[in-house]
Amino acid sequence: MSKTDVQQSRRPSLRKLRIDVQEMRTELEAGFDSPREALAWFQRLTVRTRGEIPQRRYQQIAEEFPPTPGHDRGPFLEALLADHAAPDTAYDSQEVRRYFWAWSVLPAFHRALRQLRKDAGSYVGETKEAQDVSRMRYIAMRPAIDEIDRDQAGVLEAFLDGFDEPADVLNWGERLQLATHGEPVQPDLPGGFATRLYTEGVAADVLPETSNTAMLTRTDDTHTRAREWLAAKLLLPAFNRGVRDLAGRAGEEADTAGDEIGDAPSWEVGR
Template sequence: MTEVDDVATALGSMFGDDVDVMVTSPSTRRAERSSRSPSTKERIEDAVQAAGTDSPIRAAVGKLSADQARLLVDVLEGFETRRELLEWQQDLAVHALGQLDDEWFTRSACHSPTVSALLDRPWGTSDGYSAEVALEFRRAYVAEFVLPAFHEALKVFRWAAVARVEHLDDENEDAKPVESPDRQQFPAMRPELGELNDRQEWALGELLDGFDDAEALLVWGHQVTAASYAEIDSSTVTRAYFERPIREHLCGPRDDARARFMRESWAAKYLLPSFNRAAAALAQRATEVASTGDPGHEGGSGSIS
């Protein structure tokens, strides 16, 4: 079987029955990436600029699209560590407005060939691929999973974005055009999504770092309810506390490879899917606000209905 066949098999089996849970020793990421285009970021940014305007009528759509383009750059260039992959998945859940399957998070972070291609190095039971094949895998991964999620996000979001058209006799401050929507402060110009994103980043970081003791785990369990908008199952943290092997890994040493692997796997299995559901639920109700972070530069309202 060739490397290309191997990649095709890996993509086809992402949603199979088996998930690899093998711990491997840390390895240095492949230094040479001769096949990767050094202008991936520039090409995507140029495409965003060419396709849009400085002040689109539905500015929130422009903001959402710009942030999604950034996430495309990240995955096409690959990740340094599995933790970096998980952090990207959390960011993606928010900017895809929760339009990903729960199972996708586990498969993307636990399926050895997939993780190997995303990290561009051997991982788990996978020996890794050449730089060329790994890049092609990431492109196929974008086409198969990421772009459809972006499509569904825009489909549920498009008519909720405020139409901002300036008229000479229009005194509605909420509908004034927005210059350079990519500079807006919040995801999809919705402050509630920005707050959710901040909470989720914190909760994920705390989990991946590991807890000092069991009490710290319980305190985090309370806060993660808000970070998931109560989408995480109430029994999830309870089981993590009472099942001693899980609790020992969640509260294990930060430099212990086994404990780190289990925390990352737990995040992919339980935490990230709940974050995805939270983004989907909140996107249905969030209000649009134009804000670059400067006082006085605000206005606009709208929610998905």
């Protein structure tokens, strides 16, 4: 960001959230090279809209992801892909992306900003540099939101990569709890999601019809698509619920790029 673009604000967290969301729109308009890249974008969008994307929207998104190579991608997913990745669409992909932004993301940003304004800090008596929104380190100036963003990105990447063996799901399941802020992935089913993946996977040799071992460990197109489908269907909605619960609890910290992580900010926050 150039010096002429620097923004000063007495309530910088509100403007920082707008910058965070604006960056997502830039990525959306450029399109994505693969469904996996689109999934990673949806995860980041979930955090930056503070869990305000409706759950039903994630259900619709999941329907766009084919569970196997024998199923076609949905038209919305095709429109999300960059032109060179989906060259045969018969509609204006850019317009579809902008329509999604207008009808799904802008309303979510509106709700997120209304929630954030309740506890957005006001900074008084500081220099212009201290109010420079472009230098703020964290998403919406909330370290806990940044932290769950990293947790979710790591958990999603590990799941999409697949596991060396079913037992690796146990460690992944612990990380999943942090990424969802303790929200269940499948609220209507007994046992945790990772527990079910592990126990059903271990039974692969005995009960192959109930096993997820191949889906968890194989990297061929069939099982890669199955993991992408599950991530869209189950992980993204759980991430969304977790961020929504955390958003109202996350404290503000005026830490700027260049500050040492962990140092207490020198600013006084006026309410």
